[in-house]
Amino acid sequence: MGANVVETRPSIVVDDVRKDFLLRHTHSLKETFVAWVQRKKSGSSTFQALDGVEFHVGEGESVAVLGLNGSGKSTLLKLISGVLEPDAGRVLTRGRLAGLIEVGAGFHPDLSGRENVYLNAAILGMNRAETEARFDEIVAFSEIGEFIDQEVKHYSSGMFLRLAFSVAIHVELDILLVDEILSVGDAPFREKCKTKILELADQGKTMLVVSHNMSMIKEICTRGIVLKKGKLIFDGPVDEAIEAMNKR
Numbered sequence: 195m196g197a198n199v200v201e202t203r204p205s206i207v208v209d210d211v212r213k214d215f216l217l218r219h220t221h222s223l224k225e226t227f228v229a230w231v232q233r234k235k236s237g238s239s240t241f242q243a244l245d246g247v248e249f250h251v252g253e254g255e256s257v258a259v260l261g262l263n264g265s266g267k268s269t270l271l272k273l274i275s276g277v278l279e280p281d282a283g284r285v286l287t288r289g290r291l292a293g294l295i296e297v298g299a300g301f302h303p304d305l306s307g308r309e310n311v312y313l314n315a316a317i318l319g320m321n322r323a324e325t326e327a328r329f330d331e332i333v334a335f336s337e338i339g340e341f342i343d344q345e346v347k348h349y350s351s352g353m354f355l356r357l358a359f360s361v362a363i364h365v366e367l368d369i370l371l372v373d374e375i376l377s378v379g380d381a382p383f384r385e386k387c388k389t390k391i392l393e394l395a396d397q398g399k400t401m402l403v404v405s406h407n408m409s410m411i412k413e414i415c416t417r418g419i420v421l422k423k424g425k426l427i428f429d430g431p432v433d434e435a436i437e438a439m440n441k442r
């Protein structure tokens with residue numbers, strides 16, 4: 195499928211991207227020895243997680259990345275965020291990019307919530323003044339309250355995720371990559387996250403959203419791309435994309 199034609203200037207360009215993973219197979223010592231004697235390669239093979247994927251996302255567009263388990267959605271988001279490098283093709287992005295991908299990965303258990311907010315905002319590209327200006331909003335959104343000065347290792351897993359998510363979503367950004375936000379926190383907090391994401395979409399931020407929750411996808415996204423076994427099989431209106439995904 196060719197590149198989608200977009201009217202606005204592109205925020206994300208994914209150009210004929212391929213990503214391979216090395217699969218290691220465990221073998222007995224005997225099998226490994228026999229393979230060595232026979233000069234055969236043993237122990238690994240490659241697996242194409244993404245193959246010839248190509249699309250553009252225009253500034254301000256909200257696009258869903260759909261597909262069954264293992265189709266390559268998270269791998270695609272990691273390539274766009276720069277966590278992974280493609281083996282072929284290229285990925286270009288314009289503007290400040292924030293990823294709700296491995297939320298909380300930069301948190302340090304021995305630091306307080308407050309210290310972690312500053313640390314993570316810095317990792318996400320904010321300077322001290324910018325973080326100070328948003329600090330109260332970040333804490334209010336997380337509902338951590340008086341626990342903000344406690345060491346994060348004493349937080350419950352839900353509290354930890356709420357603070358991490360709150361930092362990630364309040365940073366200055368042009369492009370937001372969202373991977374399964376609905377696994378964050380309890381139902382009221384998830385609803386709040388969805389509202390915040392809709393607000394960012396309304397403000398004209400570019401979004402790429404991975405979720406298995408189709409009603410949320412329909413609320414946030416107008417367009418959907420569908421991956422099947424690492425290949426892009428559909429790019430178009432979100433309702434049609436959901437249908438295309440369900441057709442096996």
Ligand SMILES: Nc1ncnc2c1ncn2[C@@H]1O[C@H](COP(=O)(O)OP(=O)(O)OP(=O)(O)O)[C@@H](O)[C@H]1O
Pocket residue numbers: 215216217243261262263264265266267268269270
């Ligand atoms: N680091 C890795 N090493 C080896 N294989 C990997 C690695 N990361 C992903 N894969 C494989 O690549 C394929 C695509 O994985 P990916 O996580 O992108 O799928 P997904 O569409 O996000 O799936 P899900 O809906 O289950 O989250 C899977 O078969 C997975 O096993």
